[in-house]
Amino acid sequence: MAPTPEPATARFRGGAGRLCLDFMRTLRLRGTDDATEELPTAEDLADWVAQLGPYPADTAVPVPTAAVLGQARALREAVHTLLTAARGDGGAAACPPGERELLNAAAAGAPPVPRLDENGTTVHGSGDPVGAVLVDIARDAITLATSPALAQVRSCSGPRCTAWFLDTSRPGNRRWCSMETCGNKSKKSTWRAKHTTAPDA
Template sequence: MSEEEGRQREARQRAKTDFRFDDARLCFAFAGTLADRGTAEPFERLGRPEDLGRWCVESGCAAEAPDCTSEELMQAVRLREAIQRIGQTLAESRPPALEDITLVNTAAAKPTSVPELSADATAVHWTGGNVAAVLSMVARDLIALCASEQRSRVHLCGNPTCGALFVDTSRAGARRWCSMKTCGALLKKRAYRAKTQK
């Protein structure tokens, strides 16, 4: 491998660790911290407690990265997987497992962070956010989704290697990808190449 190829590979790897928030509800952005779910080797973006702290800030749920323990990281991953499974059951119009509902309800029962309006009233910052408070916000977002009419618009990404969940808010209800910027563009490029190579 050349030095340039090494740099390109490193840049791709760095980009892979970036959290995805485009076109995603909070709960599904959190579920997306495990990428490439449709592959033999999914990519874990929450590999260390520090990654969870970074997600808390980048998601907008905390102004500062909370201190995270390994146990809190494990709890977060369990919640994440429960959210993914519940989302899949919504997409497939079937009932979720009671254990997953219990896990989400337990997380949602914890106090959340507190919203604080900026001095110019143009922004909201969340304060007092420890990990449990952030996970409570994530769980409550899933509960709000389940209680809304949008529950029938939950889908799995049309990219078979992705496995990300999304809510189709398009008027026609014909959205196929978690994000046009990632999976949609990728699969359209593949389809175009296949077409031009015939």
């Protein structure tokens, strides 16, 4: 699945290279004391789908129910569990049964439907925009966990970042989830360390 471009004033972070990795990022700083939920309300989930889903920019994404929000968060954690297992020694087979069943059930739904518009462009739609994107996320996670592309998944080297991303660089040595954020912060920190004058003894 191609990376989703981010608008200049994006509210949520995209650009991880896979939809499922972008969705995992909605729990910012996962595993740290500063972990932050970026989808605290159903309105936030609708906004995420409007920004990072495959729909045209003017698509009105209805706010889902609180139950759907709970399902979305559970799916996000199942995606993280699956990919963590898949990157380990046991591979995707090490994914716990509960998470595997949740992912399989989510993937069985109806994804966004492509259609050809009058301009010869593919556009996507769905009667349930949020639900359809959750299907896409589950399918993308299962596909990634069982494909050679998994070897290209990296953890950001930023000391204040826990994001994962797909490294599609030619040398395969990308270090940061985003050069504009974590990359620049790291370079500035390195520059300051090299140019700090030691105090007089």
